[in-house]
């Protein structure tokens with residue numbers, strides 16, 4: 021459903037600081053895939069997600085979503101079918117707006133500029149029902165400003181908002197990395213629950229190898245702009261952390277090094 | 285005793301007249317400074333732009349109400365240009381505003397053909413309202429109050445629509461807005477146009493009220509606007525949209541009242557911009573005051 025063809029991307033092109041992140045990346049995501057993405061620091065995981073989301077444009081190559089060429093589509097237009105959650109819980113919500121106002125911005129996904137009321141009694145009921153899904157009692161705090169919520173609550177809201185209008189694709193960039201262990205569990209459960217119920221094709225970057233192995237049906241490992249491992253289904257189900265590290269060593273001809281990696 | 289009383293009444297009524305007519309400008313500054321989080325200096329040029337357009341049209345026999353409308357459109361164009369310079373030209377917000385403001389100085393002189401135009405003994409919106417039977421002494425207050433109430437309510441309503449939510453999300457967290465499909469560049473251009481439309485309308489109204497337009501009348505607009513927004517926020521907080529726009533208007537009144545009192549106390553009119561600037565600097569840098577602003581904005 022998503023195809024990256026011969027994608028290349030460099031930062032600071034033409035300067036002494038030129039940094040080629042991808043030179044010829046090919047990658048296909050199948051309908052219903054839930055892919056965990058691991059890899060050393062600077063491998064290009066975030067850049068990959070940003071290229072798909074349209075935050076940066078590619079230097080060369082093509083992006084196809086459901087067969088349509090989205091290479092030139094600006095970020096805000098891709099948002100119609102791509103939901104995103106970021107590492108920083110502050111990035112996914114508008115702090116000075118209330119919980120229901122944040123939800124309304126997400127709900128308006130393809131009608132952002134009309135003079136209809138942002139919130140009406142029907143949408144409010146719907147927001148309340150959706151929020152109750154989180155189990156955080158946020159449905160009783162619709163007019164609370166989001167800046168008063170904890171990082172975990174904000175991240176749960178971001179996840180809800182990002183998936184509110186059934187996106188075709190969900191991009192999660194280390195979305196639990198800034199949270200405490202109990203909250204990580206909560207957000208991971210929520211992530212799996214939403215993805216399974218809505219059957220959303222997902223790319224999830226994580227530094228936690230255990231999560232990467234346990235969650236999803238497919239695992240890719242990136243190193244210096246290439247996908248060095250791509251493990252699916254049955255093979256992935258029986259995978260252990262030791263095997264994964266061995267496989268990386270063989271593929272990349274070096275030890276897996278990631279100072280932030282979490283083994284269990 | 286009655287002398288003091290009449291001085292007080294005089295102070296209050298002039299502060300109300302000015303607080304209301306400049307209050308529309310303060311609402312414009314509220315949109316850029318608070319809603320969009322964009323420090324927009326265009327207002328220094330769009331305020332006299334509104335005055336110039338109104339003065340030329342009204343002096344030429346044009347309907348004074350329509351003249352205000354045309355002024356507003358001119359202001360919207362000016363704000364839109366700043367927005368395009370910033371979003372498409374990738375010029376920082378501050379510099380984009382300075383560029384438009386500087387260009388407007390020449391444009392305003394072109395529009396007027398000289399540095400000022402008198403509107404004495406010419407029919408304005410105030411004479412129209414007076415002709416409806418409103419007593420002379422309260423014509424300005426009545427006219428401005430009606431205008432301000434209508435504009436405030438329309439602005440409140442706009443900020444509660446989907447368009448308004450998109451505008452607010454753009455100013456509050458552009459990353460989130462884009463990730464949810466909002467064209468944040470378009471929202472910035474729209475917000476700047478809306479803001480400067482109001483500022484120019486205010487300029488046109490002030491020109492009709494004081495009986496002249498002058499090319500230099502925009503100097504200090506941004507500081508006066510900021511002072512109004514900050515004073516209002518300190519006093520009232522911004523619990524919700526209606527409250528926040530109200531606080532900009534209250535701030536505008538208190539600002540004009542302080543100036544009227546300062547003049548009354550013998551300060552030279554020419555020193556007031558310095559005093560205002562110091563006031564704004566104190567408000568923006570004092571942690572205690574910042575805390576009050578913060579606390580009131582989250583409670």
Ligand SMILES: Nc1ncnc2c1ncn2[C@@H]1O[C@H](COP(=O)(O)OP(=O)(O)O)[C@@H](O)[C@H]1O
Nearest residue numbers: 031032039041060061062063064065066067068
């Ligand atoms: N906005 C940017 N500007 C310049 N260089 C960048 C930018 N984003 C990422 N990079 C560079 O691209 C490389 C890949 O970064 P990134 O995709 O963030 O890695 P990862 O998420 O796998 O840790 C790094 O060398 C990083 O410095």
Ligand SMILES: [Mg+2]
Nearest residue numbers: 065066067193
């Ligand atoms: Mg990263």
